[in-house]
Amino acid sequence: MITKRGLHSLVPPANRRRDDAATAAFPFGMGRKGVHEIAEAHYGDAGAAAGFALSALGASRSGIWLWIRERALMIDQGRVTGLGAAAFGLDPSRFVFVDVGSSMDALMATEEGIRSGAVSTVITELRSASFTATRRLTLASEASGTPSLLLLPHNRQGATAAHARWRVSPAPSAPNLFDARAPGSPRWTARLERCRTAPEQAGRQFNLEFDDETLCLRLVSGLVDGPAEARSARPADILPFRKAG
Amino acid sequence: MAAANASATRLGIGPGLRFADAKSRAPDVQAEPIDRGADAAALEALGLWSTRWTPLSAVDGIDALRLDITGCARFFGGEGALLNDIGERMAEGGLSCRLGAGPTPGAAWALARYGDNRVNVCRSDQSVEEALKDLPVTGLRLTENAERLLRRFGLTRIGQLYSIDRTALARRFASKEAANAVRFRLDQALGLYAEPLVPLRPPPDYAARRSFVEPISSSEGITAALEGLAETLCAHLEQDGRGARDFTLTAFRSNSSASFVSLSTARPVRDVGHILRLFRDRIEKIDPGFGIDLLALTAARPDTLETDARPLSADLAPGPVDRVALSALADRLTARLGEGAVRIPRAIASHDPTRAEVLAVFEGQEEDWDETLLAPRSDRPARLLDRPEAVDVLAEVPDGPPVRFIWRRVPRRVKRADGPERIAPEWWRTFNSEARARDYYRVEDEEGRRYWVFREGLYQDGRGGNPRWFVHALFA
Numbered sequence: 001m002i003t004k005r006g007l008h009s010l011v012p013p014a015n016r017r018r019d020d021a022a023t024a025a026f027p028f029g030m031g032r033k034g035v036h037e038i039a040e041a042h043y044g045d046a047g048a049a050a051g052f053a054l055s056a057l058g059a060s061r062s063g064i065w066l067w068i069r070e071r072a073l074m075i076d077q078g079r080v081t082g083l084g085a086a087a088f089g090l091d092p093s094r095f096v097f098v099d100v101g102s103s104m105d106a107l108m109a110t111e112e113g114i115r116s117g118a119v120s121t122v123i124t125e126l127r128s129a130s131f132t133a134t135r136r137l138t139l140a141s142e143a144s145g146t147p148s149l150l151l152l153p154h155n156r157q158g159a160t161a162a163h164a165r166w167r168v169s170p171a172p173s174a175p176n177l178f179d180a181r182a183p184g185s186p187r188w189t190a191r192l193e194r195c196r197t198a199p200e201q202a203g204r205q206f207n208l209e210f211d212d213e214t215l216c217l218r219l220v221s222g223l224v225d226g227p228a229e230a231r232s233a234r235p236a237d238i239l240p241f242r243k244a245g
Numbered sequence: 246m247a248a249a250n251a252s253a254t255r256l257g258i259g260p261g262l263r264f265a266d267a268k269s270r271a272p273d274v275q276a277e278p279i280d281r282g283a284d285a286a287a288l289e290a291l292g293l294w295s296t297r298w299t300p301l302s303a304v305d306g307i308d309a310l311r312l313d314i315t316g317c318a319r320f321f322g323g324e325g326a327l328l329n330d331i332g333e334r335m336a337e338g339g340l341s342c343r344l345g346a347g348p349t350p351g352a353a354w355a356l357a358r359y360g361d362n363r364v365n366v367c368r369s370d371q372s373v374e375e376a377l378k379d380l381p382v383t384g385l386r387l388t389e390n391a392e393r394l395l396r397r398f399g400l401t402r403i404g405q406l407y408s409i410d411r412t413a414l415a416r417r418f419a420s421k422e423a424a425n426a427v428r429f430r431l432d433q434a435l436g437l438y439a440e441p442l443v444p445l446r447p448p449p450d451y452a453a454r455r456s457f458v459e460p461i462s463s464s465e466g467i468t469a470a471l472e473g474l475a476e477t478l479c480a481h482l483e484q485d486g487r488g489a490r491d492f493t494l495t496a497f498r499s500n501s502s503a504s505f506v507s508l509s510t511a512r513p514v515r516d517v518g519h520i521l522r523l524f525r526d527r528i529e530k531i532d533p534g535f536g537i538d539l540l541a542l543t544a545a546r547p548d549t550l551e552t553d554a555r556p557l558s559a560d561l562a563p564g565p566v567d568r569v570a571l572s573a574l575a576d577r578l579t580a581r582l583g584e585g586a587v588r589i590p591r592a593i594a595s596h597d598p599t600r601a602e603v604l605a606v607f608e609g610q611e612e613d614w615d616e617t618l619l620a621p622r623s624d625r626p627a628r629l630l631d632r633p634e635a636v637d638v639l640a641e642v643p644d645g646p647p648v649r650f651i652w653r654r655v656p657r658r659v660k661r662a663d664g665p666e667r668i669a670p671e672w673w674r675t676f677n678s679e680a681r682a683r684d685y686y687r688v689e690d691e692e693g694r695r696y697w698v699f700r701e702g703l704y705q706d707g708r709g710g711n712p713r714w715f716v717h718a719l720f721a
Contacts, residue, residue: 080627086618172660187693
């Protein structure tokens with residue numbers, strides 16, 4: 001019996017191949033595919049977590065970014081603003097902000113956003129998400145192809161059905177070329193706690209720097225010791241995380 | 246005594262009588278203190294319920310409703326049938342009422358209060374003058390003095406006023422204005438002057454109604470009926486080639502009360518599925534009570550519908566954003582989270598970065614941002630706190646950056662700092678001469694956390710005491 005199949009089923013499409021390759025290396029598909037959790041390492045690291053998320057948005061597909069946030073967290077940590085995002089080279093007119101009162105509402109809005117297909121990425125700041133909830137979001141994300149980022153507080157522990165969980169904390173910034181006493185490009189330490197597509201990389205720590213001029217995120221080595229002295233970045237393995245196209 | 250029921254009236258107890266006199270006539274009379282506020286609220290609720298017969302209903306005084314039933318009678322089988330329906334339903338709700346209908350509000354007022362029967366209609370073949378001829382002059386809504394004066398002249402029936410000359414009347418009255426007022430009221434009753442009605446709710450542009458023989462009391466019933474109503478309404482909208490943005494579902498209960506839920510969409514819509522999905526969660530808010538016997542779905546704010554035809558080739562696509570789908574998503578989120586939940590940032594022309602942006606409610610629009618604002622700069626923070634928080638700071642006077650500070654009870658030591666960036670207050674906005682300039686510093690502590698700290702005021706600037714320090718934002 002001859003079963004007819006289209007040509008496209010014989011050769012995987014180029015997009016899918018590139019995506020699969022991308023998820024095996026840093027940043028493991030964050031902002032491009034799947035649900036990623038970004039958690040604070042300690043209370044007060046919300047700025048670093050937001051910066052990490054914003055740097056990932058630079059490489060996402062064109063389209064609207066839906067940013068959902070719980071009001072209680074905003075009172076504590078402050079809000080990401082359009083001008084703040086512009087500092088990362090992002091266009092503020094692409095943001096749509098949704099303010100919710102509870103984590104349940106935040107999860108509902110995230111699922112609606114993912115399933116709608118009208119936005120390119122959904123970013124959610126919420127206080128907690130159960131395993132079942134992350135599973136629902138992962139299934140929704142796979143069905144519609146819309147990636148999602150969940151920003152969670154420092155007490156985020158336990159199992160998750162998301163593709164990856166990152167633990168972000170700030171690190172002393174790069175040296176400022178113009179003024180030695182001033183802070184330079186922001187740097188963060190991101191530890192990959194769990195990763196579904198690259199489980200052997202779990203536990204690995206990445207030292208990252210967001211370059212203000214080129215607007216890309218780089219891996220930086222040589223920051224293991226001494227936060228007091230800011231060394232200039234010796235990029236051993238640079239993986240420029242640049243907007244494609 | 247402000248009001249009495251039928252049995253009390255039979256014993257001679259009526260408005261104006263003192264309570265002691267009333268008790269003497271009927272020792273077992275029961276009285277309650279009158280609550281005008283509650284009465285007014287109940288009357289307004291009754292007025293809203295009366296929109297089941299006509300969209301134009303208003304409260305008239307403290308004990309009456311005025312309904313404009315132009316064009317509504319044919320849905321109920323004629324004016325007489327409509328009035329009988331009103332009377333029956335009011336009686337079911339436990340209210341006794343007198344009804345009057347006529348071509349003018351003044352005529353209806355007079356017929357309702359002073360007509361012979363409980364239901365008085367001025368038929369279309371009967372002229373207004375005929376109908377009002379035998380009613381007493383008090384039916385013209387005159388002042389007490391005017392009434393007394395007319396009675397003194399023996400003018401007790403409205404019919405007697407028709408032939409009286411205006412100047413003759415003016416000579417009898419104290420002033421020309423008083424005479425004109427009487428004449429004006431008469432002209433209003435006869436239809437020579439208009440009396441516009443201010444409705445309790447603005448009349449909708451499109452409406453679909455459905456009444457039930459058996460009152461329904463479950464949300465499944467409401468949902469099922471809503472489907473039919475939405476299809477009818479959307480068919481009307483389609484005929485006109487428009488969509489609407491405000492939708493209201495009103496449920497009229499059989500006990501003279503009504504409840505309604507409304508929602509608005511970002512763009513004009515007329516898609517039945519979309520409307521049903523938006524109403525799905527709100528139907529629980531309708532309390533059926535003893536049963537709903539009429540459901541009405543109305544639409545307002547109609548506008549031409551923009552249909553984005555999907556282009557066949559991706560090259561012709563207008564842009565990466567499907568605005569129709571985005572508006573639909575925003576509608577669904579607003580329906581479940583409340584009005585104003587979905588917002589987009591909008592640029593404000595201001596040099597103060599904390600005021601240069603505001604969140605505007607999303608209504609399907611696209612905001613454009615000036616190119617100069619989009620240039621990436623490292624001195625704008627990622628997370629802005631809603632309110633600056635006061636901190637204790639150790640810094641070099643007069644304008645050195647902080648060296649140590651305590652924020653949220655945690656001491657932090659500053660390793661690197663940049664600044665000051667002076668942001669002066671917008672003097673044209675504030676009349677407060679005490680507004681002080683702010684010097685913003687970007688500071689980084691030992692662990693790498695970066696803050697946006699400002700000092701409000703300068704030392705010895707003459708606008709208050711020593712300046713205070715605040716944390717306003719967090720950097721990435």
